Amino acid sequence: MGDRKTIYLEQGWEFVQKGIAKLIEGLPGPEFSSEDYMTIYETVYNMCTQKPPHDYSQQLYDKYRESFEEYINSEVLPSLREKHDEFLLTELVTRWANHKVMIRWLTCFFRYLDRYFIARRSLPPLNEVGLTSFRDLVYRELYAEVRDTIISLIDQEREGKQIDRPLLKKVLDIFVEIGMGHMDRYESDFEASLLEDTAAYYSKKASNWILEDSSPDYMLKAEECLKRERDRVSHYLHPSSEPKLLEKVQHELLSVYANQLLEKEHSGCCALLRDDKVEDLSRMFELFSKIPMGLDLVANILKQHVTAEGTALVKQAEDAASNEKAEKKDVVGLQEQVFVRKISELHDKYLAYVKDCFQNHTLFHEALKEAFEAFCNKGVGESSSAELLAAFCHNDVK
Missing domain, CATH: 1.20.1310.10 (Cullin Repeats)
Structure with a gap:
């Protein structure tokens, strides 16, 4: 050859x-x-x-x-x-x-x-x-x-406009692929700007909603926003963006206005507890569980609210005892029996909230316990609330 x-x-x-x-x-x-x-x-x-x-x-x-x-x-x-x-x-x-x-x-x-x-x-x-x-x-x-075009389209979608999601997915895949095995191009060239824009977008929305809406209505909007952002991730953003994106939304909608939401006069946490708004309380627990110290804030309001209700019952019983000065019957008089039953009903009511709305969370069990300790040490007539409860329970099981 x-x-x-x-x-x-x-x-x-x-x-x-x-x-x-x-x-x-x-x-x-x-x-x-x-x-x-x-x-x-x-x-x-x-x-x-x-x-x-x-x-x-x-x-x-x-x-x-x-x-x-x-x-x-x-x-x-x-x-x-x-x-x-x-x-x-x-x-x-x-x-x-x-x-x-x-x-x-x-x-x-x-x-x-x-x-x-x-x-x-x-x-x-x-x-x-x-x-x-x-x-x-x-x-x-x-x-x-x-990048700026994509973010503009995302903001348009947030406002209700329909956009070409498959197109955005294909473009964002380029940001990922161009990193050749690394996420730095996607993160620095796109995601960082998206997160900044997301914070600004929801900051503006929240500043209006907190003035216009009741707490339940505001929470419904926040819940829907979080759902839609998760939906965006599933359709065209990279999965790694989800926790960072949701954190921005939660911060602007919930963390920034946490106290205002919880303390709104006619629709805050106390109003929801008072009016037996189980669904709204459950939503509040879910949303506030996502932000730092969020559940501590809710649990503290529960504690204050239950303490106030219990203290009011103690005051009623004290007034009745001092007005009537009735003779004691057995161990506990009629007014004291009424008081003890009301306290028992109060405990059952809020224990149900702890179980059904607050998912049996330890913080809320502790808040309920501390609230009852606070007013059960107050006196009713010649006995403390705790003594009356003990006597009532003793007689009740005879």
């Missing part, structure tokens, strides 16, 4: 270039027969395995990168620069998809470089070179405009 005919760089590259041109013209679905593909592959292979000075591995590696750069500068960037808003997003998705197709084909054409030349020289692999060219030339120029 005779020696192979030497393929010179200009001659061989001209042939490979024709294959690349055919690839570009056929995007996104170029058609190469197996014979076409093998001819290009063998040409590259032969140019890389010839004896020096005709081993053109380094030159072909450089031209591989230059092929992407020329294509991007001549076709991709001019097309993208003339588009804006959603048209820019659509074009970017198309160009990115085409670019990945081009990477797959060129990586196959130049596969010998990946297997031997690149491995020996510790150079970036072909796939990485292709992705880096798009990142450096396209992404870095356009990501800020793309």
